[in-house]
Amino acid sequence: MEKIIKFSSKTVVMANEDVDTDQIIPARFLTLPSKEGIGECLFYDWRFDESGQPNKDFILNKEESQNCSVLVAGNNFGCGSSREHAPWALVDYGFKAIVSTSFADIFKNNSLKNGLIPITVPKEMHNWLINNPGVEVMIDLENTLIQTQHGHQSSFPVESFSRYCLMNGIDQLGYILSQESEITKHENKI
Amino acid sequence: MLNNSPKTLFEKIWDQHVVVPETEDTPAILYIDLHLIHEVTTPQAFTQLKESNLRVRTPEKVLATMDHSTPTVPIKTIKDLDLVAESGPAEQIRDMIKNCQDFGIELYGFDSDRRGIVHVIGPELGATQPGRTMVCGDSHTSTHGAFGALAFGIGTTEVAHVLATQCLLQRKPKTLAINLNGNLNNGVSAKDIILKIIGTIGVDGGTGHVIEYRGDTVSSLSLEERMTICNMSIEGGARAGMFAPDDATFEYLEGRPMVPKGDDWHEAVEKWKQLVSDKDSVFDKEVDIDVDSLKPMVTFGTNPGMVMPIDSEVPDHEGNQSFKQALDYMKVESGKPLLQKPIDVVFIGSCTNSRLSDLKDAAEILEGRKVADGVRAMIVPGSQAVKAEAETIGLDKIFLQSGAEWRESGCSMCLGMNGDTVGNGQLAVSTSNRNFEGRQGKGSRTILASPKTAAASAISGFVQDPRIFGNN
Ligand code: SF4
Numbered sequence: 001m002e003k004i005i006k007f008s009s010k011t012v013v014m015a016n017e018d019v020d021t022d023q024i025i026p027a028r029f030l031t032l033p034s035k036e037g038i039g040e041c042l043f044y045d046w047r048f049d050e051s052g053q054p055n056k057d058f059i060l061n062k063e064e065s066q067n068c069s070v071l072v073a074g075n076n077f078g079c080g081s082s083r084e085h086a087p088w089a090l091v092d093y094g095f096k097a098i099v100s101t102s103f104a105d106i107f108k109n110n111s112l113k114n115g116l117i118p119i120t121v122p123k124e125m126h127n128w129l130i131n132n133p134g135v136e137v138m139i140d141l142e143n144t145l146i147q148t149q150h151g152h153q154s155s156f157p158v159e160s161f162s163r164y165c166l167m168n169g170i171d172q173l174g175y176i177l178s179q180e181s182e183i184t185k186h187e188n189k190i
Numbered sequence: 191m192l193n194n195s196p197k198t199l200f201e202k203i204w205d206q207h208v209v210v211p212e213t214e215d216t217p218a219i220l221y222i223d224l225h226l227i228h229e230v231t232t233p234q235a236f237t238q239l240k241e242s243n244l245r246v247r248t249p250e251k252v253l254a255t256m257d258h259s260t261p262t263v264p265i266k267t268i269k270d271l272d273l274v275a276e277s278g279p280a281e282q283i284r285d286m287i288k289n290c291q292d293f294g295i296e297l298y299g300f301d302s303d304r305r306g307i308v309h310v311i312g313p314e315l316g317a318t319q320p321g322r323t324m325v326c327g328d329s330h331t332s333t334h335g336a337f338g339a340l341a342f343g344i345g346t347t348e349v350a351h352v353l354a355t356q357c358l359l360q361r362k363p364k365t366l367a368i369n370l371n372g373n374l375n376n377g378v379s380a381k382d383i384i385l386k387i388i389g390t391i392g393v394d395g396g397t398g399h400v401i402e403y404r405g406d407t408v409s410s411l412s413l414e415e416r417m418t419i420c421n422m423s424i425e426g427g428a429r430a431g432m433f434a435p436d437d438a439t440f441e442y443l444e445g446r447p448m449v450p451k452g453d454d455w456h457e458a459v460e461k462w463k464q465l466v467s468d469k470d471s472v473f474d475k476e477v478d479i480d481v482d483s484l485k486p487m488v489t490f491g492t493n494p495g496m497v498m499p500i501d502s503e504v505p506d507h508e509g510n511q512s513f514k515q516a517l518d519y520m521k522v523e524s525g526k527p528l529l530q531k532p533i534d535v536v537f538i539g540s541c542t543n544s545r546l547s548d549l550k551d552a553a554e555i556l557e558g559r560k561v562a563d564g565v566r567a568m569i570v571p572g573s574q575a576v577k578a579e580a581e582t583i584g585l586d587k588i589f590l591q592s593g594a595e596w597r598e599s600g601c602s603m604c605l606g607m608n609g610d611t612v613g614n615g616q617l618a619v620s621t622s623n624r625n626f627e628g629r630q631g632k633g634s635r636t637i638l639a640s641p642k643t644a645a646a647s648a649i650s651g652f653v654q655d656p657r658i659f660g661n662n
Contacts, residue, residue, distance in 0.1 A: 182209050
């Protein structure tokens with residue numbers, strides 16, 4: 001896994017509330033065998049029209065949205081299904097962070113395991129970001145800080161172990177495996 | 191001192207399963223008693239195990255079935271799969287069979303008369319038990335909390351963690367008590383209770399919390415009804431939903447294939463009886479729900495929180511853009527009723543409402559009546575065992591005579607992965623759990639409701655109040 005410490009990007013704003021994982025990636029794409037290329041299916045039914053042509057009005061299809069790796073999303077992003085295909089698709093498409101006022105639990109967990117940082121900010125900061133699409137933001141995982149070029153900033157909560165693993169490019173499974181003797185002890189107790 | 195302080199049901203189960211306690215730097219390592227798996231969220235987990243040269247730690251603690259992309263038309267052998275399934279789902283199903291073989295996991299596959307939706311077969315087999323920790327790569331794992339288990343959905347990376355270690359990294363969630371008071375009226379079901387709850391707390395009202403359902407309604411609810419309620423806890427954003435086990439729980443489980451037998455059974459029941467929230471235990475949040483005044487509920491928007499009593503009008507969006515987008519997508523108007531709105535499809539099934547009691551509810555209304563012209567009604571039992579039971583008491587004949595389709599078990603139209611879909615632009619009344627845009631097929635529009643409301647609507651050809659069909 002790539003180490004993530006600090007990065008900057010312009011934002012794309014998609015203010016819809018309660019965006020569910022069925023929108024992020026519709027169920028019919030869940031049979032794809034690999035995570036590579038799955039970004040093609042991201043927001044598929046919003047991104048493409050009946051004939052498979054890009055829907056010009058959809059924000060991700062606009063010129064100014066290209067090469068942005070921070071998505072500013074509405075409240076309760078990622079609700080619904082547990083499909084990890086949702087963060088896989090967001091990451092494969094090129095997103096590194098989602099900023100919102102809240103995230104659904106499973107989506108948040110899944111994102112942190114795939115190098116996608118869910119950033120919860122207070123309402124005021126969120127409103128400002130929504131009203132100022134395309135601003136440059138800097139995300140500093142080490143100091144858990146999001147800053148805009150205009151000097152707005154907010155610290156954000158990240159589960160400390162996930163943060164450690166992301167910053168060091170470590171897979172979380174190794175830690176559980178290292179506790180093998182404790183697991184066996186527990187099993188002998190049952 | 192901590193050990194003597196009163197504990198909630200959730201805290202008791204949590205404490206019993208902590209392998210390594212949580213610290214500021216690390217989450218708890220939680221032991222998982224039962225891991226449910228299915229074909230859609232496991233392939234990449236098995237691949238990871240293979241690549242890392244890891245085995246499945248305890249294959250006997252994994253319960254595997256095929257449900258999500260599985261066809262609901264009968265097939266005898268796996269060779270027939272290609273005749274009825276598209277290549278993607280067919281390949282995923284074959285992968286599942288192979289992975290289970292390679293890793294020594296028993297699979298309830300096509301050759302098993304116990305195959306079915308993972309959240310239906312767990313309880314049926316008695317694999318779901320009070321006090322157990324259970325996970326599955328599926329958000330509706332919350333269903334199993336009906337038995338006093340701590341059960342929740344996880345992602346595929348975590349599926350790999352649990353396969354390899356039988357453990358999960360978790361931060362301890364908060365607790366939310368939902369107090370249910372009063373009794374269900376005629377024509378009103380457990381589905382209406384949970385829809386009402388989600389409408390009350392909102393689709394993110396339970397985020398970060400485990401719900402315990404309490405109150406005087408509980409003792410009158412069957413395990414099937416409790417499952418329906420726990421199932422949709424995730425739709426209120428909760429990690430899990432639970433009911434404390436009681437005599438009804440033990441009665442449901444006794445004699446099931448996977449529960450302890452003889453003296454072990456009595457010992458288990460004694461232990462399970464301890465699984466109640468202590469008298470003075472404190473929840474982080476509490477919500478009261480009045481069941482007495484409850485009416486049949488229907489959703490009008492594109493998430494389960496956009497819900498209203500069946501005889502009321504679609505609320506105003508008050509300038510909220512997401513809300514307005516939802517109404518536009520659904521082609522419904524503020525201030526107008528949903529009652530009498532023409533429909534195209536009725537789906538009775540899914541892990542929310544596909545058990546025998548749900549099918550009986552539907553059959554009571556469908557018996558001797560016909561599905562309205564132009565409406566496709568599809569009834570999909572939750573498991574092969576439910577199917578067999580339903581056929582033993584003749585429900586299949588009632589359904590077929592009414593003009594409804596009667597299928598093999600599976601998730602089917604709940605998520606439309608197996609080819610069973612609601613058509614583009616069509617409106618469905620569905621007993622499933624998600625009315626998201628396109629959930630039941632590209633362009634599909636979904637109204638969530640109880641099996642009674644779905645059956646009443648099937649006959650009428652439009653959204654219909656089941657209470658007009660008399661005492662049910
Ligand atoms: S029936 Fe629907 S909600 Fe339940 S497990 Fe299957 S797809 Fe998920």
